[in-house]
Amino acid sequence: MTIDADRLANRLEGALGSAVQRDPATLRAHAVDGLVPHIRCAPEDTSQLSAALRICGESGAAVIPWGGGTAMHWGNPPTHADVVVSLERLNRLVEHDDANLTATVQAGMSVAPLQDLLAARRQFLAIDPPDPRHSTIGGTVAANINGPRRLAYGGVRDLVIGMKMVLASGEPIKAGGKVVKNVAGYDMCKLFVGSLGTLGIITEVTFKMAPLPETFGTIVARGSLAQAAHLIDALFASALTPAAVTVVGGDVATAAGLEAAEASLAIWAEGFEEAVARHVRDIQTMAGQLGLATEMLDGVAHHRVWETVRDFGADGASPAVFRVSVPLAAVTGVLAVALGVTAGRPLRYVAHAGTGTVWLALDDPGLVAAWFPRLVALAQEYHGHAVLVAAPPAVKQTVDVWGPPPQALALMQELKRQFDPRGVLNPGRFVARI
Amino acid sequence: MARLKEIVGPTYVLTRPEDVVVYEQDAFLVARALPDIVVLPGSTAEVAGVVRLVHEAGVPLVVRGAGTGLNGGSIPIAGGVMLVLTRMNRIVELDPRNRLAVVEPGAINVDVTAAAAQHGLFYAPDPGSQTVSTIGGNVGNNAGGPHCLSYGVTGNHVLAMEVVLASGDVTWVGSRSADHPGYDLCGVVVGSEGTLGVVTAIVVKLLRKSQAVRTLLAAFETIDDASQTVSEVIAAGIVPTAMEMMDGVVMAAVEAAIHAGYPQDAGAALLIEVEGHPESLPRQMKRIEEICRAHAPRMLRTAASEQERLLLWKGRKEGAGALGRLAPSYYLHDGVVPRAKLPDVMRKVVEVGKAYGLSIGNLFHAGDGNLHPIILFNPREPGIMDKVVRAGEEILRACVEAGGTITGEHGVGIEKREYMRWMFSDADLMAMQRVKRSFDPDGIMNPGKLLPVGERPDVTVRPAMAAGMWT
Numbered sequence: 001m002t003i004d005a006d007r008l009a010n011r012l013e014g015a016l017g018s019a020v021q022r023d024p025a026t027l028r029a030h031a032v033d034g035l036v037p038h039i040r041c042a043p044e045d046t047s048q049l050s051a052a053l054r055i056c057g058e059s060g061a062a063v064i065p066w067g068g069g070t071a072m073h074w075g076n077p078p079t080h081a082d083v084v085v086s087l088e089r090l091n092r093l094v095e096h097d098d099a100n101l102t103a104t105v106q107a108g109m110s111v112a113p114l115q116d117l118l119a120a121r122r123q124f125l126a127i128d129p130p131d132p133r134h135s136t137i138g139g140t141v142a143a144n145i146n147g148p149r150r151l152a153y154g155g156v157r158d159l160v161i162g163m164k165m166v167l168a169s170g171e172p173i174k175a176g177g178k179v180v181k182n183v184a185g186y187d188m189c190k191l192f193v194g195s196l197g198t199l200g201i202i203t204e205v206t207f208k209m210a211p212l213p214e215t216f217g218t219i220v221a222r223g224s225l226a227q228a229a230h231l232i233d234a235l236f237a238s239a240l241t242p243a244a245v246t247v248v249g250g251d252v253a254t255a256a257g258l259e260a261a262e263a264s265l266a267i268w269a270e271g272f273e274e275a276v277a278r279h280v281r282d283i284q285t286m287a288g289q290l291g292l293a294t295e296m297l298d299g300v301a302h303h304r305v306w307e308t309v310r311d312f313g314a315d316g317a318s319p320a321v322f323r324v325s326v327p328l329a330a331v332t333g334v335l336a337v338a339l340g341v342t343a344g345r346p347l348r349y350v351a352h353a354g355t356g357t358v359w360l361a362l363d364d365p366g367l368v369a370a371w372f373p374r375l376v377a378l379a380q381e382y383h384g385h386a387v388l389v390a391a392p393p394a395v396k397q398t399v400d401v402w403g404p405p406p407q408a409l410a411l412m413q414e415l416k417r418q419f420d421p422r423g424v425l426n427p428g429r430f431v432a433r434i
Numbered sequence: 435m436a437r438l439k440e441i442v443g444p445t446y447v448l449t450r451p452e453d454v455v456v457y458e459q460d461a462f463l464v465a466r467a468l469p470d471i472v473v474l475p476g477s478t479a480e481v482a483g484v485v486r487l488v489h490e491a492g493v494p495l496v497v498r499g500a501g502t503g504l505n506g507g508s509i510p511i512a513g514g515v516m517l518v519l520t521r522m523n524r525i526v527e528l529d530p531r532n533r534l535a536v537v538e539p540g541a542i543n544v545d546v547t548a549a550a551a552q553h554g555l556f557y558a559p560d561p562g563s564q565t566v567s568t569i570g571g572n573v574g575n576n577a578g579g580p581h582c583l584s585y586g587v588t589g590n591h592v593l594a595m596e597v598v599l600a601s602g603d604v605t606w607v608g609s610r611s612a613d614h615p616g617y618d619l620c621g622v623v624v625g626s627e628g629t630l631g632v633v634t635a636i637v638v639k640l641l642r643k644s645q646a647v648r649t650l651l652a653a654f655e656t657i658d659d660a661s662q663t664v665s666e667v668i669a670a671g672i673v674p675t676a677m678e679m680m681d682g683v684v685m686a687a688v689e690a691a692i693h694a695g696y697p698q699d700a701g702a703a704l705l706i707e708v709e710g711h712p713e714s715l716p717r718q719m720k721r722i723e724e725i726c727r728a729h730a731p732r733m734l735r736t737a738a739s740e741q742e743r744l745l746l747w748k749g750r751k752e753g754a755g756a757l758g759r760l761a762p763s764y765y766l767h768d769g770v771v772p773r774a775k776l777p778d779v780m781r782k783v784v785e786v787g788k789a790y791g792l793s794i795g796n797l798f799h800a801g802d803g804n805l806h807p808i809i810l811f812n813p814r815e816p817g818i819m820d821k822v823v824r825a826g827e828e829i830l831r832a833c834v835e836a837g838g839t840i841t842g843e844h845g846v847g848i849e850k851r852e853y854m855r856w857m858f859s860d861a862d863l864m865a866m867q868r869v870k871r872s873f874d875p876d877g878i879m880n881p882g883k884l885l886p887v888g889e890r891p892d893v894t895v896r897p898a899m900a901a902g903m904w905t
Contacts, residue, residue, distance in 0.1 A: 099669040099774035100803070122671055144613060155612065157621055158590050173865045177857070179770040181587060181802045181842035183576045183625050184850070184857055185884060186866045190589070190621025194613070211671030236533075239645035239711070274713035325611040329531035356611050384611040402615040408605045411872060412617050418868035431616040 003061045003082050005038035011059070012083075015051040016041055019089070030084040032064055033077035033393040040066075042086040046164070046172055046203050049085065053201070054170030056083050062427050063168075065197035067139030068110055070131045070314060073321075073390035074143050075196055075429035076401050087138050090203055093117050095178075102161065102178050104206040107138025123209040126153030128306070130314035138202045144194030147310050148244035148268065151354030153210055157193045162206030165192060167199075168420040178206045191415070197426045198434055199419040216243075216270035218302045219283045222261035223292035225249070225339070229332035231265055232353045234286045236328070240279055242354070244268035246309050247335065250348035250361075256308035257301060263335075265292070265353075266305050312350040313389055318361035320368050320391045322375055326384035328356045337378055341371070356384070368395050376403045405432040438473055438515075441483040446521070448472040457498065457516050461563075462506035462849055464765070464819065464893045469496065469516035476521045478596060478604060478634040485632060486602025488515050494881050495600075497628040499540060499571030502563040504766060505847025506891065507575065507627045511882050517632060519570050525549050526635065533640045534593060534610060539570025539633050543577075546638065555640040558585035561843070562751060569636055576625030578843030580676040580750065583801040584709075585641065587843065589624040596635035597623060600874040610637055622869060627845055628880040630873040644709035647675075648719050649737040651746050652726040653700035657681055657784065657796070659729040660702035661777035664800040666725045667706070668773050672718060676707040677801030683760070684753050684795040684808070691756040694749035700732045704800065705750050753797040754808065761793065761810035765822050769833035770842035773803040782832040783807050790825040804842040805833065823893060831856065846884045848891040855886055 005022075012020045020041045021027075027036050038061075043049040056063045062080035066072075067087050087108030094104040098121040105114055111125070111132035118124050128147025129135040135145070141163075146155045153159065162176035175188030192199060221231055228247050235245060246266050248256060253264045269279035280296055287294045297305060313321035326334055331353045338360055339347060345367075351358040362371065368391050375386040388401040406412065409432050416423070416434045428434075438447045448454055449471050458466040470493075475481045488495045494514030501508060510516050523540035530553035535546055543564040546557040560579035561567060567577070573595070578587045585591075594608035608620025623630055654660045660679055667677065680688070680703050685696045696703055704726070708718050719736065726734055737743035757764055771779045780796070783805070787794035798806035807829050811818050830840050830853060840846075840853045854863065866885060873879070 097772060097774065099665060100772040101668055101673070102772070146613070150612075154586065154590060157618060158586060167861075167865070171861045173859070173862045175862070175865075177837070177839050178772055179803055179838050179842070181578055181582065181770050181799075181804050182839040183587075183841050183843060183845050184839050185846060185854055185863075186869050187576070187589060187621055187625050188865060188869070190618045190624075191869065193618060193621070195617055199617075211673070236642075239642065241710070272710075272714040272717065274717065275711045278711050278713050323613075325609075325613050327529075327532035327534065327610045357613070379611070382611070383609065385609065385615055387613075387615060406614065406616040408607050408616070408619050411599070411605070411607075411619060414872040415617055415869065418872050419865075 003038070003059055008055070008059050008061055009039050011055045012039060012041055012052060015055060016043060016048050019043060019048065030066065032072055032081045033396060035078060035081040037064060037081045037084045039082065040084040040086060042089050044089045046166060049166050049201065049203065050170040050172055052085055053166055053168060057168055057170065057422055057424055060422060061424065063424050064426060065142065065201045067108060067136030068134035070135045071139050071143040071145060076433055077393050077396050077428065078426060079428035085201065087136060094204060096121060097178065098123055100178070101209045102206055103209055104162070104178060104204060105137045106204050107136060107202045109137050111135050111137065111140065118209065119212060122212045124212055125207055126210045127156060127159060128310050130311040137205055141193055141205050142195060142197050142202055148246050148306060148352055151245060151352065152241065152243040157190055159207050160189045160193055160205055161208055163189045163192060163202060164204040165200040165202045168422065168425050176206065180208055196430050198416060198430045199425065213270035215273050215276050216268065216302065217276055217280060218297040218305055219267045219269065219280055219294055220258055220297060221265045221287040221292040221294045222259060223263065225263040225332060225336060227290050227292050228263040228265045230290050231287055231292060232332060234290070235267070235283065238282065240282060242267045242279060243270045245353040247332070247351040247353060248309065248349065250346060252308060252312065252348050252350060256305045258305065266309070268306065309350050313359050313361055318348065318363065318390070319365040320362040320395070321389040322360045322372070322386055323389050324358040324360065324375055324379050324384060324386045326356045326358070326379055326382040328354065330382040330384065331356055331358055334358050334378060334382070341374060365392050365395050369398060372399055400432060402431040435471070437487055438471065438484060442473055442475050442480050446474040446476070457518065458509070460501045460503040460506060460508045462504055462509065462847065465506045465509055465848060465891060467509050467511045467513065469510040470513045472516045472518060474518045474521050478598065481517065481598045481632050481634050482602050482604050484515070484517060485598050485600065489600055489602055489876070489878060492876065492878065495878050496880050497632050499568030500566050502567040503571060503575055503847065504768070504844040505849040507845055507847030507880070507883050509848060511848060520568065522634065530555060532610065534637055535640055536635060536637050537569050538635060539568060541569045543567050543569060543572055550640045554643050556643055557638055558591055558641050559588045562754070569638065570633055573624050573633055573636055574626070574628050575845040576843070578799065578804065580678050580799055583677055583799065584673050584675040589621060591639045592620060592624050592636060593639055594637040595620055595623060595633050597631040597633055599631045600876065600879050625845065627847060627884045629870060629884050630879060646712040646715055647707060647709045648715050649743045649746055650706045650719065650722060651703060651733070651735045652706065652731045653697045653703040653733040654729055654731055656701040657780050658777055660704050661780045663704060663726055663729050665774050665776055667722055668801065670721065670725060672721060674706050674722070674801060675709045676705070678705040678750050679796065679798055679800035680750065680753060681796040683793065684757065684797045687756040687759045688749045688753050690759060692748055692752060694745050696749060697733050705746055757795055757808060757810065761812060763811055763813045765809045765811070765826060767805070767807045767809070767826050767829060768841050768844040769805045769830045769838060771803045771805065771833050771836045771838035775836040775838070776800065776803055779805065779832055779836050783829055786825050786828050790821055792821065792825050802842065803838065819893065848883055851884060852886050852890055
């Protein structure tokens, strides 16, 4: 639908005042897969956001919800991008109920300043999105961005216990609450986690918190991929409970400040001092028996490894990024096949062994057409799936980045119709171009 | 009828009054209704065939597992066809390397853990009913249990499900791998109380057993001391795997029944369990003991052996059953509050009991803030049911006012469908209706449950009440 941008901007200005922007440089900076919006607005509260959505809905204008802009490479290119709605002014920590181990945060708040506030009361949010200075709470939840410590603390879906959102109609709703157990009605939070802004715009999220660990450290084991696979098996057969178990390869190790090796296995242990010491001791013994060299990292070196892992594929440095998700035991097998397929071409990877998530990055986006179907087929052999997380728009236009449509697509399409009948929220970006 | 018999075989279609009467009730003992037809299918294909037929006929469909549900969710209040899934009870696949199991909905909760135990694994959600309740029923109600404090509820442990939709179509939601592309329908179907579809297979996560466990029993003079202790343990950043409270009323009944060694005259006791590496447990236990000591405990006892640990837990698990010694019947409630509000709300529970002249026992998941006030009563007393219901409502309202919820693990069913309005606006409820319509546009799946219908459920009491409900 073609929209009358001037008229729409006037109406939005009437409702939001100076929160509506149209200068070309700002708009260009908010392009999604090359599509430059006509208008950007930043509502100051939920009622302004409601008004903005109502006006956009009436005009049939496509709305692109925008947090910190760190996950805009996710999804298919939108069919339209008329109005970018920024959550930047909804950026407060609403409540940190430390005695209840919960916190309620507005969607536009960035993760790093939130963690600073939580740390003042010795707690943290156990989600590690890339670029936490810019990644926002709303974006992290809407895009379901998980980090390395998901193994120990669960994913976004496990940590969110309450939510407020504004639907496409402008209607504000809430789901869940601020208690850790709650089965009153459908679990609407789960529906919105990972819905990529296609059902409504999240304005506030309540999370379970975790106590800051007493101590932490990283054991790095270097060797062949096969040796790393054996160490992973030994680790998961033991009673150890690491926070993250991640294989890195290609030049990722160098970026992480590690010595080069075919594969480096980084194991993050945290918690009580006695437990961390036990991890270090046991893992060094296991690695030694399997012929891997180990080193122990703490402080800056520990952080450098995990920041590199966390930011992998989201820093814009790689022209093509894939995420392959498989059951836990298939991770190193998938890596071995992927390395075989590239046959010597540069392939960088970060693979979370405890959660079955393999990130692959290619320097040549021209290979996506040949690679993506092979990765999809490979993942499917293991009951898994592959997603093209980032690629130039021209490449993304040629595929569905989410892979083949899910079995329950008809249900998902019906949910989209129920929540956003005009299809104005992030049109085309989600699975099967919902 | 003939077609139903063709699909599942004549043995598995029940219509005689003496056969279907077995299915008129679940563990919400104050309501009942007869199904017109009970069908016991043996496979997904049979379920799909039956659902298609029911859909064509446009009659209500109610699904049931072991019938241990506490909210009346499986009572066929509008009649129709009841699907009983207890024949579909196989553990189809156990995959220790990928730490998952594929089970049919009728599989018993504790059997999954028993099967996984040979690999050092277990299935975490442990509702009080776990020795009889089915995984399908646990999924329908998003069941919890004592150890959810650190492990989470059923929804955190279900990876994927096969679902027969209202149309009779069969689909999978979720996946054995994380982050299945698309909306998290698996997350939505868990806890949907049979109102969205019939779950015919479930892929569950298995966890590795901890190497060591320590269990502490701490008895206090008052409920208040115990509540404060719970709040302070959580506030100190310690998350035990379980932190259960039992008040004096329950403790006395339990002690008389099983002699677990609980002090009979204390106001409340906490059962606190921590798991992990043997090296790190002593210091954690020490910190927990310090917090307990600040509240002048009557008794602090750490289980010295696995046998003693099991005995302490036996008291907890059989607590509700032991209440049969105190009154002919009881009404078990389920509400949750933010944990720092526990002392306030527990005081309110005591006040409500006094105001209504009712004896209330408490046996609950304190670490989660998940209360289970148990209102004791004699059903022969005229007008008692009204009083019991009103007292319960007052307690649940106090939970909501404290920032909590009307149910933490038992679900809404018919029992609490009208209470949903205490928490949710019309718009919030309409959003849930949109989900319902997407799955079940004709409204045949378990009608009258989970969402408010505008009238109170028909709650009556009959003198003959079975003992042994689940918490």
